Amino acid sequence: MGQPRTSWRPYRVARRVRESATVVSLHLEAADGQLLLPFQPGQFLTFRLPGPDGRPGPRNYSISSDPADLSRYRISVKREQAPASRPDLPPGFGSGFMHDQAVVGAIIDGSAPKGQFALDQASSRPVLLLAGGIGITPLLSMAHTLARASRPTWLLHACDNREVQPFADEVAALAATSGSFTAATCLKEPGEGDGTRADHRFSGLVTADVLRALLPIGDYDVYLCGPTGFMQAMYALLQDLGVRKEQIRYEFFGPAIDLKALPTAVARPVVRPPMSGPEMADHGVTVTFARSGRQYPWDGAARTLLDFAEAHGLAPAFSCRNGICNTCLCEAEGEVSYIDDPLEQPQPGMALICCSVPATSLVLNL
Numbered sequence: 001m002g003q004p005r006t007s008w009r010p011y012r013v014a015r016r017v018r019e020s021a022t023v024v025s026l027h028l029e030a031a032d033g034q035l036l037l038p039f040q041p042g043q044f045l046t047f048r049l050p051g052p053d054g055r056p057g058p059r060n061y062s063i064s065s066d067p068a069d070l071s072r073y074r075i076s077v078k079r080e081q082a083p084a085s086r087p088d089l090p091p092g093f094g095s096g097f098m099h100d101q102a103v104v105g106a107i108i109d110g111s112a113p114k115g116q117f118a119l120d121q122a123s124s125r126p127v128l129l130l131a132g133g134i135g136i137t138p139l140l141s142m143a144h145t146l147a148r149a150s151r152p153t154w155l156l157h158a159c160d161n162r163e164v165q166p167f168a169d170e171v172a173a174l175a176a177t178s179g180s181f182t183a184a185t186c187l188k189e190p191g192e193g194d195g196t197r198a199d200h201r202f203s204g205l206v207t208a209d210v211l212r213a214l215l216p217i218g219d220y221d222v223y224l225c226g227p228t229g230f231m232q233a234m235y236a237l238l239q240d241l242g243v244r245k246e247q248i249r250y251e252f253f254g255p256a257i258d259l260k261a262l263p264t265a266v267a268r269p270v271v272r273p274p275m276s277g278p279e280m281a282d283h284g285v286t287v288t289f290a291r292s293g294r295q296y297p298w299d300g301a302a303r304t305l306l307d308f309a310e311a312h313g314l315a316p317a318f319s320c321r322n323g324i325c326n327t328c329l330c331e332a333e334g335e336v337s338y339i340d341d342p343l344e345q346p347q348p349g350m351a352l353i354c355c356s357v358p359a360t361s362l363v364l365n366l
């Protein structure tokens with residue numbers, strides 16, 4: 001099995017900026033004297049934060065800054081409160097830490113930039129960036145890159161109201177300086193005076209009519225990030241509008257769900273396994289689900305073993321689908337290759353199936 005690349009490095013909080021009633025940005029510089037590594041627009045950092053039980057708790061935050069500026073990374077964190085229906089629950093500890101304790105000068109351990117949700121800069125298609133709430137963070141980093149590249153781009157930010165909407169001014173500035181960048185906001189429940197800004201084009205929910213009114217007919221690359229319900233609804237709308245699934249990329253901030261399992265299928269970024277699927281099939285690589293008593297050839301059509309299991313009707317437990325939470329940890333005989341480095345390397349004989357593919361034939365305890 002591969003070795004994890006996650007090695008922690010210290011970041012110093014150099015600046016804090018309040019972006020909205022619920023979102024604060026932290027500007028981070030290297031505290032070890034090293035240069036910050038370049039990142040792909042859309043990637044995130046994992047932080048090792050002190051958990052409520054005293055043990056370190058990993059939390060991920062997308063880099064919201066312009067990838068051309070490597071003097072600092074900016075992350076932008078929404079404070080997570082307990083759901084209104086469950087005031088007995090504690091508020092989110094990671095976002096609470098970032099809001100209350102990550103003051104200027106504080107040192108936080110974090111990873112190098114990572115993640116597969118990245119802008120395809122080789123494509124010349126027009127781009128739709130579709131953000132729900134705090135889901136704008138990876139898309140904002142993409143927006144800076146796209147505006148500079150003069151590639152036709154539409155950014156639609158769906159928010160409850162102006163009070164909670166982050167980055168309205170930054171997005172408006174991109175639209176003002178780039179002739180190829182169009183910004184629009186859809187406010188679900190606009191407050192008094194919220195509708196006066198130029199980017200306020202729509203109120204209520206994002207519907208097919210909203211997308212039709214915003215977008216000229218075209219062949220778009222779509223990047224989608226927001227709450228789960230928003231993403232499900234947007235995916236259905238995009239399919240109605242004829243966007244091909246191969247051109248929709250997305251990222252979940254919370255527990256991921258398999259949008260492919262919905263009646264309309266969703267595309268994920270494709271990462272090539274070390275050996276191609278047909279090559280593996282030629283080599284007779286198989287995956288056996290021991291508890292289900294089934295065996296299938298690995299043909300490379302699935303991105304990960306978790307996707308593969310789901311495609312064959314199994315429903316393994318998962319949460320992050322990102323190699324972080326260990327929910328998908330599974331007993332495995334054989335070798336796997338990690339396409340995304342897990343946060344911690346599993347013990348021998350175990351595999352995180354959400355971020356791995358077979359390196360040899362496998363027997364999984366599923």
Ligand SMILES: Cc1cc2nc3c(=O)[nH]c(=O)nc-3n(C[C@H](O)[C@H](O)[C@H](O)COP(=O)(O)OP(=O)(O)OC[C@H]3O[C@@H](n4cnc5c(N)ncnc54)[C@H](O)[C@@H]3O)c2cc1C
Nearest residue numbers: 060061062077078080081082090091092093094095137253
């Ligand atoms: C790739 C990626 C990128 C991300 N980027 C960003 C970003 O740019 N900005 C951002 O703000 N977030 C981002 N996130 C989300 C972020 O990682 C955290 O998940 C988020 O901040 C919530 O973490 P928390 O520790 O504050 O909340 P948690 O402590 O995980 O709590 C979450 C919710 O559960 C409730 N809760 C607490 N205890 C219980 C319990 N016992 N039972 C049930 N419910 C409970 C809390 O009240 C809260 O509402 C990203 C996530 C991923 C995977």
Ligand code: FES
Nearest residue numbers: 319321326328354
């Ligand atoms: S689902 Fe979280 S590590 Fe695999």
